[in-house]
Amino acid sequence: MSRNGPVALTYHALFVTFMLAPILVVCFVAFTPEGYLSFPTHTWSLRWFRAIARYPEFIAAFWRSLALGALSSAVAVAISVPAALAIARYRFAGRDAMTALFMSPLMIPHIVLGVAFLRFFTQIGLGGTFAGLVLAHIVIVLPFALRLTLASAIGLDRSIEHAAVSLGASEWTVLRRITLPLVVPGLMSGWALAFINSFDEVTMTVFVSAPGTVTLPVQMFLYIQDNIDPLVTSVSACVIALTATALIVLDRAYGLERLLVGRAGHGR
């Protein structure tokens, strides 16, 4: 397999610079000692990180995003397990249509979902509530949870279950002691991917959240509308650092490729 020549590597270096520059500049500006947006040249300061403490709305939004992500991902995964088993195991009328339905949130623009949820929740009295937010996020992250759970369910070795049945286990016992434990790795990665998507979601959430139920990305977005100052860069830098850590952990545990593509590439 031929290696990359100097031209390719130069292009690659420029590409990576392009991809990283905005993210790195946010992190650098977060350390500025000045009271305005500037690149820290001589001195670095943590003043804007300490300033976050004076903005309880950001801290509250952070915890809310965390809770929202954890809860909606957990429910999405819980719902997707039986659905994945049904799709993977049985041939039944409407299977393809149902799978398409469950994957449809990927195809529907989040702006449309946001509008639809806003109208719907307002009509049924869930407008601006945390419960409505959770419902909306469950729907949005379910395709990710389902895709990974489905991959896990399809890859399951049925002969183990057949062996258990032939040894006298009931259907429920097989499910509880054989199937579910084998599906769990897919569950974990499904949960992780769902969580990340929920945590970052802003387009739909900006419609469904109200001043009391704002998530972190929405809080950042609303803040930027009025002013771009170093505070929002320090908050962003924290988010970036958290995400980067989670990224490395996830890559070590499952492989980023498998998480995003659904299967591992063959090694070279």
Place this chain on the structure above:
Amino acid sequence: MRAAPYLLSLPALMLFAGVVVVPLAMTVALSFHDWGQYKGIEPVFILKNWREVLEDTYYYEIFGRTFRIAITVTVLAALFGAPEAYILNRMKSPWRGIFLLVILGPLLISVVARTLGWALLFGGNSGVVNKALMSLGVISSPPPFMFTETGVIVALAHVLMPYMVLAVWAALQRLDPQIENAAVALGAGPFTVLRRIVLPQALPGILSGAVIVFALAASAFATPAIIGGRRLKVASTLAYDEFLNTLNWPLGAVVAVLLLIALVLIVQGSNRWVERRYAQVFG
């Protein structure tokens, strides 16, 4: 148990029927309602809003801008993302894994933080790059970026580039490296190998990546809102404005439904075309 699969899927089906199908149907219904500044939403069935959007050139301009931006972003992503996926593919580990992480990782970072970075780099007089270029004397005034279509295109291309790299990468994984080696052994130069072996096989990946990038670019909200600002509207920011500022929900519903219909048609059409064209690759 014939009913088993249906029972198993019941929770998900109920969720989707209640929280997806019903709200979407309600939104379509909403687009036909009447609205007044003082009377609010009146649940009737009239075509006023649809007529307004389909007849006023203001809306054509906004939708035109939306799709113009989406197409440009898609072309840029294909032009620059595909070669990078190819270069990544030819790297040895551990570099491959590391750079895959570096390029795909930003997908997991909030789009607000990524777009903020562009505002910081090229934002007016305090933009980092602008200040550097001006202090070096290369330019005298900051290049137009914020609140311009170019700025939105560049920032969106950055945000969506990983999707293209991912799609092309996935397609390249199916490639048999022996074919490339065979071509070289038969005397093909590197450019010929690229043009006649790699590109045709990577094309399905590029096309499916293009569909994803286009759909996401056309419906993008945060990036056009931050970089484009109040005056440079796209479909998403228009809907946002109608729903949360003007409060003319029926009109906003028309914009949202139109965007949905347009995207579903384009995406389904493109997918079907790609699948037919490359039946032997997929089938």
